[in-house]
Amino acid sequence: MSNELIFHHYATSPFSEKIRLILGFKGVTWHSVMVPPIMPKPDVIALTGGYRKTPLLQIGADIYCDTALIARVIDERHPESPLYPAGIAGTAQMLAQWADSTLFWTVIPYTTQPAGAAVLFAHTGPEARMAFAADRAPFTANMVRQTPVDATAALYTYLRWLETHLADGQDFLMSSQASIADFSIAQCLWYVHRAPELAKILDGYPKLSAWFKRVRAFGHGESTPMTSTESIEIAAKANEYAPTEVQPELGFAAGDAITVMPTDHGRDPVSGTLVGLTQFEVVIERHDERAGTLHVHFPRLGFQIKQQEPAE
The missing domain is CATH 1.20.1050.10 (Glutathione S-transferase Yfyf (Class Pi); Chain A, domain 2)
Known part of the structure; x- marks a missing residue:
């Protein structure tokens, strides 16, 4: 179960439809967690630490935010019929x-x-x-x-x-x-x-x-319903994460206390410890009382990274 795709979305979300169609294109089996379209979203925040946009992709205790990154993760796990064909x-x-x-x-x-x-x-x-x-x-x-x-x-x-x-x-x-x-x-x-x-x-x-x-016509693939409580339990029980690295000369070091925030809209900063940074992705580790220790992934493009300000 910890390696399966858990997709957090709601029916009328346009960006959710983007990923649902990709899942259909790939012929993927996935778990469907329906989330509220508006705040409060306590179970979403438990997983993300404050990022509230829809949709999210969960694989065990790895949480992927923003459809640009979600689509790439799905493509890497299911490379048949690539979303990013060579040459184009x-x-x-x-x-x-x-x-x-x-x-x-x-x-x-x-x-x-x-x-x-x-x-x-x-x-x-x-x-x-x-x-x-x-x-x-x-x-x-x-x-x-x-x-x-x-x-x-x-x-x-x-x-x-x-x-x-x-x-x-x-x-x-x-x-x-x-x-x-x-x-x-x-x-x-x-x-x-x-x-x-x-x-x-x-x-x-x-x-x-x-x-x-x-x-x-690609449809949405084959999905089975899952509650948000069940998804949080899966995150809490997971004991491994996707491999990450902090590449040098990108402005931050492994272990830095940082915040990550979208630069376009929905600018809710998420705080955590830096465990992954490349030109394409930033990953923070954070802990939640219910969901346990999570790795929250964001695209590097379109997101701002800052050192956390010291507590007064």
Whole structure:
């Protein structure tokens, strides 16, 4: 059990859909832990130490944050049908990063205008909607959000780009095989697709629509439900971790007391002891009363590392 994939997510999370589709593409069997979409998230915090974004991947007592890292871990464990094919890996990752940032933050204001919000939050009451808005407000407090009008104009432009990119008839964005770029872009269109009235914007792009159907056809793989309590028990009983190293000349040393924090939004710092640092990943060790000693992994790109300030 300690080596199996435990995926912490919720049904309507776009970034969770990205990883669910990757799991389907890989044909992976996994355990599904449903987490709350808003705070409080006591079981999530027990595993991460403060990082609250969704989703998370757990393998025993190793906790992986951010889908850029989660996707790479899944690909390393299941290398068949690679997400980063030789020859196109660099371009695929650049396109994926554009989708995870620029395209994503265009889709969000586009879909949350009244015609979309009425569908996306159709099964929640006014209090739940207000709670969701209040929960997300700190995420974007320092961002200049696009208006729905601006987001609509931008989305039309991006959809034209993608339609043109598929004009040569290939099945997927980079080649005849899917790559990380396909899943990052698909999660954004999936979120638009959930609001039928707004999803009509996709109708004028037949090649893109056909591509989207191909990606969705991968499904989500085979999952079995697991409670968050069970996942915490698995972490507490684990007695080994993924290999790590602290490479020299990267600004920190093994054993440093540090904090790790996203640089885009959801800037909740996580404190711990540095046990892994490369150009691609930072890993801290921390202890939780329920979950035991954990290694929490973050991508190096998009995260800030600081020495912990001494306690007064």
